[in-house]
Structure formats: C-alpha cells, structure tokens
Amino acid sequence: MSFLAASSYIYINRFGLSEQEFSYFLAFNAMAGMTGPMLYMRISRYFKRQHIISCCFAMLVLFGLSVSTIGHLSPYLFALSVAPATIAITCMRVPGVNLMLEQQERDTGSASALINFFAMVMGSVGMVLVSINPSDFIATLGIIQVAIGFIGGCLWFFIRNSAYVQRINLQEN
Numbered sequence: 001m002s003f004l005a006a007s008s009y010i011y012i013n014r015f016g017l018s019e020q021e022f023s024y025f026l027a028f029n030a031m032a033g034m035t036g037p038m039l040y041m042r043i044s045r046y047f048k049r050q051h052i053i054s055c056c057f058a059m060l061v062l063f064g065l066s067v068s069t070i071g072h073l074s075p076y077l078f079a080l081s082v083a084p085a086t087i088a089i090t091c092m093r094v095p096g097v098n099l100m101l102e103q104q105e106r107d108t109g110s111a112s113a114l115i116n117f118f119a120m121v122m123g124s125v126g127m128v129l130v131s132i133n134p135s136d137f138i139a140t141l142g143i144i145q146v147a148i149g150f151i152g153g154c155l156w157f158f159i160r161n162s163a164y165v166q167r168i169n170l171q172e173n
Helices: 002-014 019-043 049-072 074-102 109-130 138-157 163-172
Strands: none
Touching: 002 019, 002 074, 002 109, 002 138, 019 074, 049 074, 049 138, 074 109, 074 138, 109 138
C-alpha cells in the first residue's frame, strides 16, 4: 500500500514520466503481484512453508535496500527493485493467511474478515508512513520495506518452529 500511495509521485514527479507511462510501470508491478501466489503454488511442492516465508522476508529486506540505494537512478531500476519485493509479499501472503485460517475450527469467515481488516489497517499505516517524507518517497519506501522485512522476519523466526506451525507442516506432508 505504501508503494501505491507513492508510486504516482515517484514515476510522474520524480522521474518525469507521463500518466500513460506511469500506467505501464504500475501494470508491471501489478503483474509482479499476481506472480507471487503462482510462484508459491509452484515452489511449495519442493520447499516447506517455513522456508518460503523466511526467504520472502529476506527478499523484502534485500530489495528494500535495493530500492533505497539504486531505486532513485531510473524508473527501470526502481521498478526492478520494487517488483521482487511485491512478489515476496504476495508469495508469503498465501501461506501466512493459510496458517492463520487453519487455527480456526469455526467462524472462518470472521477470521478472514479480521485478517483482511488488519491488512488494510496496516496498509493505511504504510501509506501514512511513506507520506512523512514527501521529498524522498523512494528512500522512505525502501526503509519501510526493510523495516517490515526485518521486523516481520524476526517475529517469524520466533514462531516458525512453534508446535502449532510444526503440526500444520506435518499434516501437509
């Protein structure tokens, strides 16, 4: 959501692209977002859910650093830095939501609503955070990606071997 809030300013104001050109870059990122779940479906045949999620958090940190360091050089480098982060986010959303929903014995609809509600709330927080420094949306976006990747990865590190996650993985195999 931070990317969506800042992308038009980055592409149009910072890089001087037209609205039409901006739409192509936005479409490229949307295609990257669609790639994540498909990628998860492919690689989940070969890798455990915990490894995929861990790798996605690492990718988010790595490409957040890329956005911060080289993203300002050209719209193409920016797009190529943001797209893998988008893929990582949408790739780990599938197993993450599944882990949360598998904890419910009843009221799955309410659990799904809460998951989506908090995703929108956190997305809104991201939109506010990226707007704090309007003079450098690119660096701010990269910092947000690194922070989410690092904090989320640390929290994931503490729960990935929990009894519940291990039990779910045994049921998968």
